[in-house]
Amino acid sequence: MKKLKTDYPIDIGQEWRYMTMFNFESIQSFHQYILDKLKHHKTSEKHAHNAKQIDYKLTNVHDELQYQDGRIETLVTGHNGDGVEEVKDSRTALDGTNQNLLSQRLKYDFEIIKNKIEENFDHVNKKIERIVNVNDYGADPTGKEDSTQAFQKASRGGNVHVHMTAGTYKVTGVKLPNNTVLSGEGKDVTFVRLADKTPAENIAITNEDMSGQAHNIGIKDFTVNGNKWRQDKKLKPMGGSLSSNVRFAGVKHGFASNIKSVDALLHGFDVTYASDPYFYEGDGVRVNEELESKYIHIDNCEATGFGDDGITTHHSRYLVITNNYCHHATGGGNNNGIEIDDGSQHVMLDNNMTEENYGGVEVKAHGNSSA
Template structure:
């Protein structure tokens, strides 16, 4: 597998040369943090007795309104969130477990033999490193118990493919126990083929909820997904999530979410909804990944909100570093549905968006307009070194005009070092739109290239407050 991280770094560096310099990168992050800390905090919401009405339905009030410490830049120029050492320590025992091969349990990598039972036997009750030799292995979905490492021989050599008879709801890989939760999982060095060809050509590819994805980790603590390629998943490539999504209103989150999960060097394409997504989970790190060319088939044709990376409902303290997206509806979307809490406290360090319709889209649906309620949870975004290369119209969402950056409803947003490049034939292209009650937004070192013919490439709506763009 080619080093995705190096290619992402090269592309960002072409537009923002200082990105390659660890000293200058550190200084830029310090400036972003200075801007961010100058903005007002989100007013904390006091608990009310109504908050506890839906506890049996696996939801809880949102009580965490703080922003974690900024990421650090190592001498190697790599980003490191504060909890990385905790993850390393938690996963260390995996290196000492017994190494077994699925071939020793009867798995045959001929692409035809159903190897599900052989994989189950090799995985056992956990406390194992499970090696998958080169080959194509037909399976009907795997569930990993705690303290399990599933390791292939490389993304070009080891392929796990859903069997032709697998139902639409099947996840290729997930954790074993959603209610009790699982911990210490590692998935690396393989390709996952969701086998969308087993469905009819025009069929919706998702079965709803958390189903139909390549990898779903629900109620998992301490996990690493590294050097994995995911092909044509019905819903998401990777979903780091709680066991059930929350739709009981803004100000509430689902319980039993995931925490301390690192997704690194993942390539996903052909996804029905999003490439990598998070829901109601804390401390998630997505790095060095490439998400591109979604199918959008989880949605009605022409109305597909298919994003490369989506930090979604109720997510908290998420770090995105050195990633790339291409030909999606949204490159990076930080958001929530109207009936859930917004994702809060996201840090982005380095992202290259190529011909996504909305390169960067920060919004809380249903909390935009004058007649809507103000969002109680859409706040805290720090972003440094963003490139929006040629936003374009898309058949995924036919009514959406191209934008490099859109901020809607979010409060306390600091963006530093932002480049937007316009190459379309739009008559009056808009690069940046700050709208719909956005508040406390600062954009510094903004470069707009190719927007010279635009009458007003930066739009700030009258309903916003305290917006400053340099």
């Protein structure tokens, strides 16, 4: 395309008309060029995409072929109907390699995902060089004044590590942009507490971007108080992932480390896809993979007093849940310490403890959603 003329004269004369016509013809020519390129791309261009760029079911062609190659390599079609082939098939790891035992394959996959998450943890901390103190933006660590706007100002634009001093910060909810770490001085030293006026549907800590493109969000070293008994104990959970204390919704690469979640109206920690309501479109149907959370690590956290589950996952994959303590639910129903729920895939649990819940660990799906 010819470079458009921009140095227009002040007067609308012959030169002005010439430049306008020149620009119009250039744009028209470039428009036709784009149409021709699109037609060529759709009909005759070869090798336009690599296999990773082509969607296939819930993944892409490259990863699916690699996985199937690993399965086929040791797949022996049998006739005795005792399930030997399926057992052999289950030994194929995420990267398509074959392990001798199923337990070896699970440990192998666990290490792959864990190492991937640890690498990302280091990457996020090294990438975010700008550290700010939320108090400098008007936050009140005495808990008397609402600090919601101060958190918004401190984290605006992302690419920032927002730090909190010892004390209590009263908020109606904190939404973290991409490339953001929020930290305190430690559990039961720094508190983020939902204000009494907070509506039932609000979430104490969650991601700002709800398009499925949220990424690199981490929280560490503080206590989140959902203040579930506020407003004369009249509040009820609003359903879906609303009313939770901590939520990763459609986040790629995130972590919660050394966080204590107290008195959540719903869940202490919820890893889900980019949506407030949950997905109930029938068994065998999944959400678009782009909306899922991936590579999330919940480590050395504590959940207590939650109204539903301490830690729960929905329609997300490659999650590592380690060294956590979920105890003494107060919801009175199907309260589980850890629940791996609808549409969760490749979720690894290690060295967790649960106590005084309806169930310690529950792995399931609702009848109207995918396992």
